[in-house]
Amino acid sequence: KQEVTQIPAALSVPEGENLVLNCSFTDSAIYNLQWFRQDPGKGLTSLLLIQSSQREQTSGRLNASLDKSSGRSTLYIAASQPGDSATYLCAVRERRDDKIIFGKGTRLHILP
């Protein structure tokens, strides 16, 4: 059974720093991996999607990488800002049954 793990569960960093969020998964038979952002009390906003054949995707200050063979993904945030404070979730879309399996998220707090 696919398991998705995100470490750390929570992270606080000063504004302006670069940071990395980690995601690991146990079954590499995936279509893609998606990173989401969730603000308190809100739904999920898709940030980046990496196809299984890709190694990375970039959007603005965000860069996501995927190493399918080792079951790992990272989300790199450059020059962090207080507005980046949110919970970040990763999710894999399984080939076996087309389900999306989520990690429990990393709560990020950027200190002004």
Added chain:
Amino acid sequence: DVKVTQSSRYLVKRTGEKVFLECVQDMDHENMFWYRQDPGLGLRLIYFSYDVKMKEKGDIPEGYSVSREKKERFSLILESASTNQTSMYLCASSTYGGDNQPQHFGDGTRLSIL
């Protein structure tokens, strides 16, 4: 842009009531999903549907049912609401599996059962 709309942002109901949560998507997506999200447990899949009138159980279907009479609408039904169903409910949609097909979410319904 894909829009997934959940009918209520906040809902308060009483124990034993029958509760309907509605979700509508406007991109002709085949797949629709209902999750609940609880602190420390993350998102858990309740039910999903690959097409009209089709439904599949997710990881925690007990106490819930679903209805998909039209492609754009997926309803979650709490047959007899209980306090342990107080949660944030999220609906999502996607097109058929493929490497570049993302999942799109609604804004969520925060349901309180008193």
